Amino acid sequence: MVRRAHDLADFIDATRKEYGISAPIALGYSNGANIAAAMMLLRPQALGGAVLLRAMAPLAKPPRADLAGKSILLLSGQHDPIVPPGNVEGLAKTLAASGARVAGRVLPVGHQLSQLDVNLAREWLSGSIGAEGQSRHAAAQV
Structure with missing residues (x-):
């Protein structure tokens, strides 16, 4: 997990530099969400934020990351x-203790994705990105 998170962060950093783009917002499901969460904790500069669907704590001993903003x-x-x-x-709790604004919800489903996931993610993403591409999402519960 750690090696793959660093590999993906390296790719994102190189791509951002080459194309002059801002840090992307990751959208991950299950293990994709775990990799995104690991990247947020190990290489916080690589991502601007994240939508984590069915994620679990990816690191046994997570480092203290600077996720402010x-x-x-x-x-x-x-x-x-x-x-x-x-x-x-x-x-x-780990993400919030690192300074991230975490909004969360427990849905009445199992591990599978639902239309409610899609609707909530779309709503959150439309509220989280301003015209300039900067995060403007409030730390509210959805």
Whole structure:
């Protein structure tokens, strides 16, 4: 997980430099969300924020990252057989303790994605990006 998170962050950093683009907002589901969460903690400059769908804490001993100014949406499933509720809560606390504005919701689903995920992610993303491409999402619960 750590090696792959650094590999992906290297790719994003190189791409941003080559094309002169701002830090992207990751949208990840399951292991994709875990990689995005690991990148937020290990290489916070690589991403501008994240939508994490069915993520779990990706690192046993997460480093203290500087996530000030970054917004993260964390959507979990109430009946998820893969991701225990305490694990999701721990991830949310770790991200918030690192300075991120974390909005989260437990949905009445399992590990699978639902239309509610799509609707909430779309709503959050449309509220999180201003005309200049800068994050403007408030730290409110969805």
